Amino acid sequence: MLQCLEKLNSRLNRTLCFLVNKQIFVNKYSTMKYLNVAEKNDAAKNIASHLSKGTSTGRKGLSKYNKIYQFKANVMGQDCEMVMTSVSGHLLALEFSGTYRTWQTCSPLSLFDAPVFKYCPENYQKIKMTLEREVRSCQGLIIWTDCDREGENIGFEIIDVCKAARTNLKIYRAKFSEITLVSVNRALQNLEEPNKNTSNAVDVRQELDLRIGAAFTRFQTLRLQKVFPSKLTDTIVSYGSCQFPTLGFVVERYRAIENFIVETFWKLKVNHTIENLSVEFAWERFRLFDEYACKIFHDICTENPLARVLEVKTKPKSKWRPLPLETVELEKQASRKLKIHAKETMQLAEKLYTQGFISYPRTETNEFPKEMNLAQLVGQQTGDPNWGTFAQKILDNGGPTPRQGKKSDKAHPPIHPTKYTNNLSGNEKRLYEFIVRSFLACCSKDAQGQETIVNIDIGREKFSANGLVITELNYLEVYIYEKWSSKEIHVYQEGQIFSPTSIDIVSGTTSPPSLLTEADLISLMEKHGIGTDATHAEHIEKIKSRSYVALADEKYFVPGVLGMGLVEGYDAMGLEMSKPHLRAQLESDLKEIIEGRKQPEAVLSEQCGPDYKMMKFEWRNNSISHIYAPPYTGCIGGCDRTFLEYLNININSVIKTSGSSAQVTSSNTSSRTDISVPIQNHIIPSNALRNPIEIGSNRGRDIPAQRNNAMNTTNIRMNSASNAANLDDNHVVCRCSKPAILLTSKKQNQNFGQKFYKCPVGKENGGCDFFLWAPESVNNAQSAFETPPSSSEQTTFNTTGVARRDANRNRNTGSGNTDDVKCDCRLPCKKLTVHKEGPNKGRQFYGCAKDLSSKCNFFKWADESGSRPGPARPAPVSSRGGGRASRRGAVRHCSFCGSTEHDFRTCSIRRPSTD
DNA sequence: GCAAGGTC
Numbered sequence: 062m063l064q065c066l067e068k069l070n071s072r073l074n075r076t077l078c079f080l081v082n083k084q085i086f087v088n089k090y091s092t093m094k095y096l097n098v099a100e101k102n103d104a105a106k107n108i109a110s111h112l113s114k115g116t117s118t119g120r121k122g123l124s125k126y127n128k129i130y131q132f133k134a135n136v137m138g139q140d141c142e143m144v145m146t147s148v149s150g151h152l153l154a155l156e157f158s159g160t161y162r163t164w165q166t167c168s169p170l171s172l173f174d175a176p177v178f179k180y181c182p183e184n185y186q187k188i189k190m191t192l193e194r195e196v197r198s199c200q201g202l203i204i205w206t207d208c209d210r211e212g213e214n215i216g217f218e219i220i221d222v223c224k225a226a227r228t229n230l231k232i233y234r235a236k237f238s239e240i241t242l243v244s245v246n247r248a249l250q251n252l253e254e255p256n257k258n259t260s261n262a263v264d265v266r267q268e269l270d271l272r273i274g275a276a277f278t279r280f281q282t283l284r285l286q287k288v289f290p291s292k293l294t295d296t297i298v299s300y301g302s303c304q305f306p307t308l309g310f311v312v313e314r315y316r317a318i319e320n321f322i323v324e325t326f327w328k329l330k331v332n333h334t335i336e337n338l339s340v341e342f343a344w345e346r347f348r349l350f351d352e353y354a355c356k357i358f359h360d361i362c363t364e365n366p367l368a369r370v371l372e373v374k375t376k377p378k379s380k381w382r383p384l385p386l387e388t389v390e391l392e393k394q395a396s397r398k399l400k401i402h403a404k405e406t407m408q409l410a411e412k413l414y415t416q417g418f419i420s421y422p423r424t425e426t427n428e429f430p431k432e433m434n435l436a437q438l439v440g441q442q443t444g445d446p447n448w449g450t451f452a453q454k455i456l457d458n459g460g461p462t463p464r465q466g467k468k469s470d471k472a473h474p475p476i477h478p479t480k481y482t483n484n485l486s487g488n489e490k491r492l493y494e495f496i497v498r499s500f501l502a503c504c505s506k507d508a509q510g511q512e513t514i515v516n517i518d519i520g521r522e523k524f525s526a527n528g529l530v531i532t533e534l535n536y537l538e539v540y541i542y543e544k545w546s547s548k549e550i551h552v553y554q555e556g557q558i559f560s561p562t563s564i565d566i567v568s569g570t571t572s573p574p575s576l577l578t579e580a581d582l583i584s585l586m587e588k589h590g591i592g593t594d595a596t597h598a599e600h601i602e603k604i605k606s607r608s609y610v611a612l613a614d615e616k617y618f619v620p621g622v623l624g625m626g627l628v629e630g631y632d633a634m635g636l637e638m639s640k641p642h643l644r645a646q647l648e649s650d651l652k653e654i655i656e657g658r659k660q661p662e663a664v665l666s667e668q669c670g671p672d673y674k675m676m677k678f679e680w681r682n683n684s685i686s687h688i689y690a691p692p693y694t695g696c697i698g699g700c701d702r703t704f705l706e707y708l709n710i711n712i713n714s715v716i717k718t719s720g721s722s723a724q725v726t727s728s729n730t731s732s733r734t735d736i737s738v739p740i741q742n743h744i745i746p747s748n749a750l751r752n753p754i755e756i757g758s759n760r761g762r763d764i765p766a767q768r769n770n771a772m773n774t775t776n777i778r779m780n781s782a783s784n785a786a787n788l789d790d791n792h793v794v795c796r797c798s799k800p801a802i803l804l805t806s807k808k809q810n811q812n813f814g815q816k817f818y819k820c821p822v823g824k825e826n827g828g829c830d831f832f833l834w835a836p837e838s839v840n841n842a843q844s845a846f847e848t849p850p851s852s853s854e855q856t857t858f859n860t861t862g863v864a865r866r867d868a869n870r871n872r873n874t875g876s877g878n879t880d881d882v883k884c885d886c887r888l889p890c891k892k893l894t895v896h897k898e899g900p901n902k903g904r905q906f907y908g909c910a911k912d913l914s915s916k917c918n919f920f921k922w923a924d925e926s927g928s929r930p931g932p933a934r935p936a937p938v939s940s941r942g943g944g945r946a947s948r949r950g951a952v953r954h955c956s957f958c959g960s961t962e963h964d965f966r967t968c969s970i971r972r973p974s975t976d
Numbered sequence: 977g978c979a980a981g982g983t984c
Contacts, residue, residue, distance in 0.1 A: 101983060126984055150982030164977065172978095184984095211982055267981075274979030282978080301979045415984075423983085596980065603979095 095136060096199040097145040097235075098192065098219045100206040102127050103421070104240060105147035108205055111245045112143065122146055124187035129195065136201075136249060144195050148188050151211070152218040153179040155267050157275070169280035172272050173669045181222075192219065193226040201231040204255055205248075207472050208236050210655070214263035216255050239430060239472065261661045262651040269647065269668050274301045277638075281627070298623070299607055302644050303592045303600045305627075308609045309639030310585045311618045312628045314577045321573035327355035327566055329362065331517070331524050333551065334562045340550055342368075342517060342524035342561075348569070359566045361520040366564055368517045368524075370557040378512040378529065380545050382536035384466040385427045385475030386499050388594040389587055393580035394499075398542040399491050400615075403579055403598035409492045410476070418480050419496050423595045424473035427466030433474060435461040439504055441481045442497055451539040452501055461504035495542070502540035509533040510545070515553045519564065526550060576617035589641035590648055801831060884909040884919035892923055 099105035106128070109117040113132030122129045130145040160166040161175035181189045196202060202223050206212035220232055233252035237244045277300030286293045327349055331342035349355045384390070391410065392403040401409070410422035429435060439461050442452040455461055466475075477500045478493070485493050510531040517524050528550025537545055577585070583597050592600050604610050609624030620628070631638040647668065653659035801818035822828025882890045890907035905923035 103983095124984095148982090149984060152982095155979095169978095207982090215982065263981080267979090270979045270981080272979090276978085278978040295977090297977060299978060303980065411984080593981075595982075599980085 092142055093136065093139055093201060094142040094144065094199045095201040095203050096192070096196045096223065097143055097203045097205055098223075099145065099147040100212055100215055101149055102147045104205065104207075105130060105145050107240045108245050109143075109145040111240070111242045112145075112249060117145070122187070122191040123194070124149075124185075124191060127188050127191065129191070134249065136203075137252070141201075144199065145205075146191055146195060148192075148206075148215060148219060149185070151215055152181060152185055152189060152192075152222065154182050155179055155271050157271075164279050164283070169276045169283070172276040172279070175272075177268060177271065179218075189222055192222050196223040196227045196230065199227065199230070201233065203233045203235055203249075203252065205235045205237075208238065209470070209472070210259055210263055210651075213256050213259040214267075217257070217260040220255065238469075239474075241430065241432060243432075256655075258657050259655050262654040265654060265661045265664050266647070266651055268665060270302060272669055274299070297607065298627070299603070300638070301600075301603070302647065303586075303596065304603045304607075304609075305639045306589065306591045306641040306644055307582065307586060307600045308604045308620070308624050309628060309641065310582060311577055311604070311610045312620045312625060312639065314574065314581075314618075315620050315625075318573040318576065323573075324350055324571045325352075325568055326350050326571065327352050327568045329355070329359055329522065329524075330563075330565050330567050331362075331368065331519065331561045332563045332565070333368070333526075333559065335551060338549060338551060339562075340526050340528075342515075342526045345523035345525065352568070355566055358522055359564065362522055362564050365520050366561060368519050368559050368561050370515060370553045370555055370559070371518050371523070372514075372516045373553050373555055374514045374516075376512055376514075378510045380508040380510070380537070380543075382464050382502050382505055382507050383499055383540065384464055385429055385503050386477070386496065387425055387427045387466075387468065387475060388423050389425075389583060389597065390427070391422065391476055391496070392598060393583050394542070395492060395495060396579040396583075399488070399495060401488050401492065402602075403583060404602040405488065406492065407595075407598050409489050410496075412489065413493055413496075418478060418482050418485075418493055420475075420477050420479050421473045422476055424476060425468055425470035425594055426473055426475050427468045428475070429463050429465065429477075430474055435463060435504060438477060438479070439501065442478065442501065444481065445483065445497075447494075448498060448501060448539050451505070455501065455504055462506065463504050464507075498539050498541065502536040505536040505539065506533070508535050508537045508545055510547075513550055515550065519561070576613065576619060578616055579618070582618060589645065591641055591644055801833070882907045882921060886919075890919065890921070 097105075097108070099108055106119075109130035109132060112134045113130075117130040117132035120129050120131070126149060127147045132143050132145075133140060134143045135141070136143075155177055156162065156179075157172065158176040158178055161172060167175065202220065204216035204219060206216045206219070216234060224230055224232075232255065234255040235245070235248040236251070236253055237248040278297065281300060282293075282296070282298045285298050286296070328347065329344040331344075333340045333342065346358070349358075386394075388407075392406050395401045395406040396403055399406075407422065410419065413419045414422050436456060439452050439455050443449045443456070445452070476496060478497045482493065508531065510529050510533075513528045513530075515526050515528075517526075527548065529546070529548045531545060531547050534545075537543060579601060582601060586592055586597050586600070587594075591597075604624065605612075607623070608621050609627065610618050611621050613619045628639045637643065647664075650659060650664040650668070654661055654664060800821065802821045803816055804819055806812045806815045806817060818831070818833040820828040820831045824830045884890050884907070886909060888910055891910040892905055893908050894903060894905050907919070907921040907923060909919050
């Protein structure tokens with residue numbers, strides 16, 4: 062009996078193990094159920110279809126646009142129940158709280174700090190309720206939103222809604238590049254965590270767009286309505302980070318045309334006519350702006366007017382078929398070729414998409430996935446009376462061979478027809494036809510021709526003419542929107558001599574660029590990252606509806622009085638609101654948030670906070686203490702320009718970034734390291750400051766100084782208030798905003814034992830190369846940078862490390878012979894004489910022999926021995942950048958050319974292109 | 977009454 066029981070027990074155990082191993086037991090009693098949510102219904106349907114191998118069953122959700130699909134799938138080794146549904150883009154919207162929502166109950170300025178909250182708009186309530194209802198019966202949530210920045214944020218909106226409805230939810234992110242069988246199954250087997258950083262970046266983008274957009278819109282609307290009541294009553298004068306740069310492009314082109322100076326030019330033209338065939342030869346010099354010079358060449362040619370054929374080249378020439386169609390290209394081509402505006406094009410495309418005639422029209426992809434059955438799509442078109450024959454020809458001649466682009470949004474294929482129809486009308490019909498013809502053209506072959514180029518010589522002047530014979534039209538047969546014309550030319554042979562029919566001087570005038578078309582505007586927006594492919598048309602429409610711009614001849618954009626006034630008004634205030642780089646700066650900040658290098662709060666603070674530029678400074682080596690006694694609370698926003706000059710901060714750059722206060726640029730090379738040296742390590746935020754400040758430098762970088770001032774940057778960043786608490790006692794932060802670590806030099810040289818600060822992460826681990834000698838070590842260490850200071854240098858009045866290095870070199874160089882004295886480029890110097898009126902007139906000095914654009918900052922008086930430190934008197938500066946030593950005498954001079962008659966702001970050397 | 981980004 063006992064044996065029987067043991068046998069039975071053993072058998073039961075084996076059965077149990079088998080069931081557990083096969084997960085039958087687990088499934089029976091605790092089958093895992095997941096809610097899967099995609100960004101749109103279409104995606105949910107297709108993903109469900111792939112994951113279920115076509116077996117998913119559908120049912121209605123509370124929202125009629127967002128259905129629910131059910132199926133079984135294996136998730137992490139377990140067979141699970143799957144429920145799949147979707148949202149429709151963003152589920153939540155951002156809005157101001159309470160009284161901040163209405164215009165009359167708060168100041169526009171208060172919107173920068175006003176409380177905001179996320180809520181679900183009325184038209185999305187049903188989607189939200191579906192999620193809440195479905196998730197209650199699930200143990201897991203899988204996010205299937207598009208794998209881009211906005212998609213990640215929409216994912217977190219879904220997560221927030223679902224977590225509020227159901228606790229203890231396991232949450233995963235499916236990452237996929239396209240909705241294909243392979244891709245979505247791979248995503249399910251490699252589930253990840255949602256990326257909070259990416260979502261944070263979108264939150265920042267949303268908040269900034271709302272705050273800045275609403276604040277400026279209300280401010281300028283109310284202000285301008287008050288100033289121009291008769292003209293602007295009931296008119297919204299909106300501001301947006303995309304609509305304003307779009308307006309800026311229109312204004313900029315208009316100004317370029319207005320400011321264009323017409324010039325007359327002259328050129329030679331050779332004609333050779335035989336039996337009604339006239340061939341024009343173009344001059345190799347193209348055109349000259351000097352009539353007299355052109356006449357001389359004309360005389361030379363006409364003195365011996367025989368042409369000799371130097372070369373006859375015949376080569377095949379192709380005209381490329383179009384790339385697979387992406388949204389921006391569809392908008393541009395429809396505007397150019399069909400004269401349908403971008404906004405209408407997208408509305409039409411949306412309609413064609415929902416009727417199933419074309420694929421998803423918002424795509425940045427211009428290459429077809431390999432697994433797409435293009436032949437089947439081409440086959441659908443063979444019955445059409447206009448392009449059916451061509452479609453059949455593609456199939457008969459080896460099938461579709463699409464030209465492939467290089468762009469992919471990893472989500473949608475290029476725009477293509479998905480179903481044949483001949484029941485459309487109006488612009489809907491025209492747009493469908495364009496999409497079909499573009500698709501067939503893309504699947505066809507390039508047009509082929511033979512080009513002949515003939516080069517001739519007349520009196521040593523060269524001319525050329527070309528002809529073209531088209532041999533195969535190929536895609537041009539179906540793509541009726543492009544033309545390629547043959548050009549007949551006589552038969553020439555190398556060495557042939559002929560008499561031209563005429564050799565003429567023709568004059569012409571240069572012409573300004575043309576006004577922007579919609580296609581041009583879209584190209585500019587795309588180039589500068591203004592808006593997305595889905596929103597370009599809306600921004601253009603917006604500036605039209607606001608009367609900022611209008612269309613001339615129904616084609617060309619011209620700024621209206623209001624648009625022009627806004628741009629010029631802000632420009633006059635030094636606020637570059639209509640320039641694209643403001644948006645570009647935000648995009649750069651968002652990227653840093655995504656990469657985890659920047660806190661969202663810091664970006665919000667920088668872009669949104671009041672424009673404080675007050676900092677507390679302390680000076681090392683008494684540098685400028687006699688003028689600005691430490692601790693000095695100074696402004697770098699332009700309110701104290703003298704102070705900026707002493708720090709060699711380029712005021713123009715400060716103004717340029719006044720909206721974000723992220724960066725100022727130093728105006729000369731030697732001073733690019735200035736700021737971090739004279740200022741002691743204790744960089745303490747003043748009471749006026751809400752944020753601590755990090756000051757770094759470009760120490761150690763080899764930057765050609767005069768080439769690009771913007772490169773000589775000394776970064777001054779506002780960090781988040783929360784970082785303040787993390788700072789160590791020294792308040793030294795590195796350039797990646799981390800508290801710097803204090804280390805001791807172990808190198809066996811004169812710096813042994815000296816202390817210095819470094820980035821805690823280290824450059825080798827992705828940190829920065831921040832370096833600063835500790836205050837207690839600075840008088841003993843080589844210098845605040847790399848070069849050892851001598852005792853004499855310690856007593857100099859220079860505020861800059863670089864000037865000290867110059868002094869050091871001066872001491873070691875020879876005694877006035879140009880062959881002995883070498884500059885910082887290690888090249889022999891040239892000896893120069895001061896011509897400027899002043900105490901040093903006639904005095905000689907050494908400077909770099911290179912030209913202005915590449916010379917270094919080396920300076921040395923010719924009549925002084927090398928043992929003395931840097932110049933004690935106001936110095937003539939050998940190049941843009943030297944001569945900080947002269948500050949002591951309080952004689953102000955230009956930091957670029959040394960003149961005492963102006964400062965660097967008005968220096969003609971510094972600003973050759975604008976002065 | 978405001979933005980820009982999703983999508984229907």
